[in-house]
Amino acid sequence: MSIIKVSNLHKRFDKAHVLKGLNFELNKGRWLSIVGKSGSGKTTLLNILSLLDNASEGEYFLDGINVTHLSEADKQRIRREKIGLIFQQFHLIPYLSVLENVMLAQYYHSSIEENDAKKILDKVGLLDRLEHLPSELSGGQQQRLCIARSLINNPNILLADEPTGNLDEENGEIVLDIFKKLRSEGKTIILITHNPDLAKNGDEIITIKDGLIVNE
Structure with a gap:
């Protein structure tokens, strides 16, 4: 059963036609890699898929729900319940500790459970860094903290934009x-990536060129 389905999806900004009638489906539990050059429309697509x-x-169906014409409040609720977001830029709160950054994300999901936050941080290998500030972490550790933050609401879907783009090979x-x-x-x-080796880990790969899905 498809958890993501887009049908004839277009996006225009004034005179710029960025996405030009995209169609695809993704089944639950699958990994889709989206590749393409800068300006091809990848991030625009991810912003739509994440309800940002x-x-x-x-039309866009998410977990069987047509979210195309929902109110912004309903979209926000669905995003909080079903989606975890991971960006190339970390967007961490610099004056909060590792644990506090995750617990702040919990707060926005109407839950504050320190043990749950610790379990998620253990999952990404940061249990020994709970009291560290983001500036005291390596780039790889900061990205793992971002992943932990995205998992705190136990989402079904993870959307990641160049999650290894700022990392060296080992941390990647x-x-x-x-x-x-x-x-x-x-x-x-x-997962959006410029890295073809990373993209190959996906179960499926979509290449976007000039706002269209192409076969390469």
């Missing part, structure tokens, strides 16, 4: 292993 932006035309492999483990646990993953 709206399509100009077409650590993050990759976490994604592989999450897929094995049944998470649905959509």
Whole structure:
């Protein structure tokens, strides 16, 4: 059963036609890699899939719900319940500890459970860094903290935009292993990347060129 389905999806910004009628489906528990050059429309698509932006035309079904014309309040609720977001830029709160950054994310999901936050941090290998500030972490550790933050609401779907883009090879492999483990646990993953070797870890690959899905 498809957990993500887009039909004839378009996105326009003034005179710029960024997405031009995309169609695809993704089944639950699968990993989809989205590749393409800068400016191809990848991040615009991810913003629509994460309910941070709206399509100009077409339909988007998320976990069986047509979210295309829902109110912003309903979209926000669904995003909090079903989606975890991971960005290339970490967007961590610099004056909060590792544990506090995750617990702040819990707060926005109407739950504050320190033990749950610790379990998630243990999952990404940061249990020994609970009281550290983000500035005291390596880039790889900061990205793992972002992954922990995205998992705190136990989402079905993880959307990641270049999650290894700022990391060296060793830390990129650590993050990759976490994604592989999450897929094995049944998470649905959509990952944007410029890295063809990273993309190959997906069950499916979509290449976007000039706002269209192409076969390469």
